[in-house]
Amino acid sequence: MYFCSPKDMQEGLVIRTTGSWYRVLLSAPDGDGKQLDCRLRGNYRLRGNKQTNPVAVGDHVQFELQDDGTGVIHDVQDRRNYIVRRATKLSKQTHVIAANIDLLCIVATLGLPRTSTGFIDRLLVTAEAYHIPAAILFNKCDLLVDDELRGMQQELSDMYRSVGYPVLEISALNGQGLDEVRSLIAGRTVLFSGHSGVGKSALLNALCPGLGLKVGQLSEWSLKGKHTTTFAEIFPISLTPDGGEATYLIDTPGIKEFGMVDFNAQELSHFFPEMRAVLHDCHFANCTHRHEPGCAVKQAIDDGRIPAERYRNYLNILDNIDTP
Numbered sequence: 123m124y125f126c127s128p129k130d131m132q133e134g135l136v137i138r139t140t141g142s143w144y145r146v147l148l149s150a151p152d153g154d155g156k157q158l159d160c161r162l163r164g165n166y167r168l169r170g171n172k173q174t175n176p177v178a179v180g181d182h183v184q185f186e187l188q189d190d191g192t193g194v195i196h197d198v199q200d201r202r203n204y205i206v207r208r209a210t211k212l213s214k215q216t217h218v219i220a221a222n223i224d225l226l227c228i229v230a231t232l233g234l235p236r237t238s239t240g241f242i243d244r245l246l247v248t249a250e251a252y253h254i255p256a257a258i259l260f261n262k263c264d265l266l267v268d269d270e271l272r273g274m275q276q277e278l279s280d281m282y283r284s285v286g287y288p289v290l291e292i293s294a295l296n297g298q299g300l301d302e303v304r305s306l307i308a309g310r311t312v313l314f315s316g317h318s319g320v321g322k323s324a325l326l327n328a329l330c331p332g333l334g335l336k337v338g339q340l341s342e343w344s345l346k347g348k349h350t351t352t353f354a355e356i357f358p359i360s361l362t363p364d365g366g367e368a369t370y371l372i373d374t375p376g377i378k379e380f381g382m383v384d385f386n387a388q389e390l391s392h393f394f395p396e397m398r399a400v401l402h403d404c405h406f407a408n409c410t411h412r413h414e415p416g417c418a419v420k421q422a423i424d425d426g427r428i429p430a431e432r433y434r435n436y437l438n439i440l441d442n443i444d445t446p
């Protein structure tokens with residue numbers, strides 16, 4: 123039996139997990155980029171038994187430094203949010219992929235390849251369900267060469283801004299909007315998601331030239347190279363040449379697309395902020411906003427307060443829930 127005084131405890135961020143080892147980045151100001159490997163205290167108890175892994179990438183932990191230079195994790199801070207994967211299709215157990223995500227950046231393109239609003243809305247709904255703030259980056263804006271295309275882009279951007287999401291029109295190729303992306307992500311832990319080919323790798327390279335990601339590869343962007351893990355990993359990057367405040371990129375080589383939350387038909391409209399704002403005025407408390415009388419959501423669509431396209435995508439997702 124021994125007692126550990128608080129001064130022996132240090133704090134850090136879990137950036138990689140392999141088996142029973144956790145790579146921890148020490149918190150500033152003592153940290154200064156220092157990393158060490160930690161194990162979990164032997165008698166560490168899982169909170170509940172629904173999750174297979176007690177510590178995940180993105181967790182803030184308290185650890186005690188050992189004589190051999192490794193650490194022992196004593197405590198894991200409560201998570202602001204986390205994304206999970208089911209251990210198996212039918213299993214109730216879930217594996218936490220990453221925790222404490224500050225921002226989901228959805229990278230989308232009007233063309234080459236076209237990203238549908240249905241796809242964007244599914245990602246937004248998932249982010250809402252996970253309590254992760256989301257932003258949309260429309261890349262390849264250098265390809266908007268005529269008024270018609272520019273008009274289409276404007277309409278799309280306006281629609282998502284009107285329902286409350288930050289939208290940036292950018293080009294990884296010519297640098298348009300990249301300063302805005304830098305301010306959006308600076309100092310935060312960010313997950314990038316979007317179809318293959320929209321320019322995620324090109325964008326990250328443009329933001330942080332040292333990364334050297336392969337562009338034009340079919341596979342999902344991945345920072346690994348050095349390691350061959352299929353687990354999620356966090357990469358501290360610097361957006362300024364002088365190596366200022368770190369930004370953390372989450373790489374999830376194992377998952378094709380950010381997604382996979384189970385929700386029921388009743389909950390779905392709560393994940394559309396513009397519907398959430400009015401649905402308490404629906405006549406029926408369990409309104410699905412399809413055809414019920416006295417529906418405040420349908421009224422808001424008629425009044426132009428809810429974009430018809432968002433509502434169409436809502437109905438599509440609802441149909442998929444009803445007939446999985």
Ligand SMILES: Nc1nc2c(ncn2[C@@H]2O[C@H](COP(=O)(O)OP(=O)(O)O)[C@@H](O)[C@H]2O)c(=O)[nH]1
Nearest residue numbers: 262293294295318319320321322323324337338
């Ligand atoms: N015109 C244009 N092409 C881009 C832009 N960003 C990426 N690309 C091209 O789009 C293709 C796919 O880019 P990549 O970064 O590999 O996409 P990822 O699959 O999302 O990582 C490559 O041929 C890039 O050169 C952009 O802003 N404008």
Ligand SMILES: [Mg+2]
Nearest residue numbers: 323341342343
């Ligand atoms: Mg890529």
Ligand SMILES: [Zn+2]
Nearest residue numbers: 404409411417
């Ligand atoms: Zn309704």
